Amino acid sequence: MEILKIENLSKVYGKDETAVKALDDVSFTVKKGEFIAIIGPSGSGKSTLLHLLGGVDRPSSGKVFVNNTDIYSLNETQLAIFRRRQIGLIYQFYNLIPVLTVEENITLPLLLDQHQVDKKQLDDIVKKLNLESRLNHLPNQLSGGQQQRVSIGRALISNPAIMLADEPTGNLDSKNSAEIIDLLKMFHKTYNQTLIVITHDERIALQADRLIAIEDGKITRDEVIRP
Ligand SMILES: Nc1ncnc2c1ncn2[C@@H]1O[C@H](COP(=O)(O)OP(=O)(O)OP(=O)(O)O)[C@@H](O)[C@H]1O
């Protein structure tokens, strides 16, 4: 089943002589449950693409369908709801809220949606992330690896259909990186989630099912490595 369809997607930042074409007429489809690694040089348009897949930004032209919904035909409120329910986002620098505890950071997407926290599900996620003894800590009382595990928890709590990660190990040492990759893979398998990861880390790229390379805003390579 096709979960994502990207049609002729382009993004131009700025106008006139300062205009930058960050994404140039990109099209592809993604099957439910696929694990895709996106690679490419700095400035090639990887983050721009990921943001457009997640409804974080709007394209200059082209369409993104998630489960057959044309997400950019939604208004801002609908798009925000779509994002909270369908997309789990993980960033290189975690983007946790400094004044909220670990538990509050993880459950924030549910609270914003006025949904009750499912205690059993929360316990399960917290246990798998090995954060049981840190629930009442603040982000600045955690190591980088722990902070990234919290951000994975926050991304998972609403059972999103698609997990998007932008260099999730870019700020971590090799031991913590390996742990984060294992967790992402474990959740991808356990919940049959679609996982799209931007990475400069060869170890991640080689574990994906499919590799997409981007240069100058265009796809230059798209191969299935593990059918
Ligand atoms: N908000 C913005 N305003 C103007 N230009 C932008 C903006 N965001 C990105 N760009 C430009 O768009 C191009 C693509 O940027 P993008 O962040 O998608 O690259 P990237 O592949 O993620 O790079 P990196 O590996 O360094 O993270 C770059 O030339 C960048 O300067």
Ligand SMILES: [Mg+2]
């Ligand atoms: Mg980037």
